[in-house]
Amino acid sequence: MGTKRQKNKGDKYAHNKHHEKGPVKAKKYLGQHFLKDEDIAKQIADTLLQKDYKNIVEIGPGTGVLTKYLLTRDINLVAMDLDSESIIYLNETFPLEHHKLLEGEGSFKVIEGDFLNYDLQTLFGDEQFGITGNFPYNISTQIVFKVLELRNQIPEFSGMFQKEVAQRICAQEGSKTYGILSVLAQAFYDAEYLFTVQPEVFDPPPKVQSGVLRLTRKTDFQLPCDEQLFRRVVKTAFNQRRKTLRNSLKTFALSDILKEDAIFDQRPEQLSVADFIALTKKIADDTL
Numbered sequence: 001m002g003t004k005r006q007k008n009k010g011d012k013y014a015h016n017k018h019h020e021k022g023p024v025k026a027k028k029y030l031g032q033h034f035l036k037d038e039d040i041a042k043q044i045a046d047t048l049l050q051k052d053y054k055n056i057v058e059i060g061p062g063t064g065v066l067t068k069y070l071l072t073r074d075i076n077l078v079a080m081d082l083d084s085e086s087i088i089y090l091n092e093t094f095p096l097e098h099h100k101l102l103e104g105e106g107s108f109k110v111i112e113g114d115f116l117n118y119d120l121q122t123l124f125g126d127e128q129f130g131i132t133g134n135f136p137y138n139i140s141t142q143i144v145f146k147v148l149e150l151r152n153q154i155p156e157f158s159g160m161f162q163k164e165v166a167q168r169i170c171a172q173e174g175s176k177t178y179g180i181l182s183v184l185a186q187a188f189y190d191a192e193y194l195f196t197v198q199p200e201v202f203d204p205p206p207k208v209q210s211g212v213l214r215l216t217r218k219t220d221f222q223l224p225c226d227e228q229l230f231r232r233v234v235k236t237a238f239n240q241r242r243k244t245l246r247n248s249l250k251t252f253a254l255s256d257i258l259k260e261d262a263i264f265d266q267r268p269e270q271l272s273v274a275d276f277i278a279l280t281k282k283i284a285d286d287t288l
Contacts, residue, residue, distance in 0.1 A: 035065050035134050035160075037201035045069035047158035047194060047214050048130050054106075055124045059115050059133035059143065059159070062086055064094045066134060071101040071108060078123050080111045087112040116142055120150065130156040137162045137206070144169060144185060151188050151221055158194075158214040166193055166211030173272045180238045184231065186273050187223060189215035225280040233280050237268035245271075245279070258286045 035041055044066055048056065054075050061067045061079040063086070070077055081087055090110045095102050102108060111118075116139060123129070131154060135143055140161045147157050161169070164177070169185050170193040171178040185191055194212045199205035223230055233249070240248040246264035258264075263271070263279055271279065 035062070035201060036203050038065070040197055040201055041065045042069045043195065044132065044134070044158070044160060044212055045072075047212060048132055048156055049214075049216075050075070050130060050156070053128040053130060053155060055127055055129035057115075057120070057123065057129055057131045059131065060136055061090060061110075062134065064090055064098075066132070067094070068098050068101060070132070071098070071106075074106050076107045076109075076124070078109045078111055080113050080115055080118065082112070082114055084112060115139075116146055120153075124153075126153070128153055128155055130154065130158075132158045134160045137165070137208075140165055141181060144181065147215070148184060148188060151217060155217045156215070157189070158212065160197060160210050160212050162206075163196060163209040163211035166213045169215075170213055173270060173275075175269070178269045179241070180235055183234045183238075183273055183276055185215060187230070187277070188221045189217050191215050223277060225277050226284055229284055230277065230280045233283060234268075234276055237271075237276075241268050243267065249283075252283055252287070254283065255286050258282060 035044075046069075048070075050056075050073070056070060056075050056077050058067055058070060058077060058079045059081075061081055062083070064079070067077070067079055067090070079090055081090070087110055111123075120129075131143075131147060144157075147154050160166075165181075168177045168179060168181050170191040171182045182191075192214045194214055197210040197212060199207070199209065202210075233252075236251065237245055237248050244265055244267055246259055248268070249264070261282065263275065263282075
């Protein structure tokens with residue numbers, strides 16, 4: 001059972017802007033960099049707009065700096081981490097420090113587990129849920145791909161990535177960073193790059209800047225084409241991104257008539273998501 005807790009809209013529990021040393025030691029093998037800036041933690045919590053859902057999964061809560069701001073809402077929060085030291089802290093010390101947040105409505109549950117391999121249906125059944133977190137950089141793109149798989153249940157997703165990865169997810173056609181991740185994410189979600197975070201607000205500081213983004217599920221998030229073929233077209237095209245589609249998609253054994261279509265004169269980064277959907281339809285019709 002989750003811990004009952006109270007809604008508290010104030011920030012009285014935020015002791016100071018920067019914590020010196022946290023109660024949990026960051027572990028390099030887990031890719032941990034603990035956020036210690038209270039203002040940024042609150043900003044990340046505020047990225048979830050929470051329209052029509054109450055359930056949230058926080059990935060990699062660490063020392064709970066983001067967790068406590070999420071708990072000011074009337075939500076059912078599951079904090080999931082692989083780090084047993086973090087789990088012990090969140091179960092034992094965190095409730096003592098923030099007992100006022102844990103007294104009323106909603107629920108708070110801490111789970112030791114690997115998000116990438118966890119059966120999330122055991123958390124909320126078929127209900128909708130949002131996801132947020134300060135994500136370990138070494139698995140952040142895999143987290144996005146899992147969200148895409150579970151998009152029927154995830155209307156909203158936000159969190160902190162390595163800046164370049166966040167920019168790649170949100171990139172538009174014509175950009176050098178636009179690629180497979182951009183197209184696949186934006187086929188189902190509207191992607192927004194929200195703000196940049198500097199290394200010094202973490203313990204230990206990463207060697208790169210971080211970026212916070214939000215994905216909001218599109219009203220119509222079912223593709224009007226064969227999804228497996230769509231993924232294959234996108235990945236094959238970008239695997240040889242400097243070539244025109246006529247050359248990069250040779251493995252599809254397309255008819256000479258289709259290859260004369262003007263779209264095949266373009267390179268993959270020139271195509272919007274809608275263009276890739278249209279291309280997939282043309283290829284499907286060609287190979288029927």
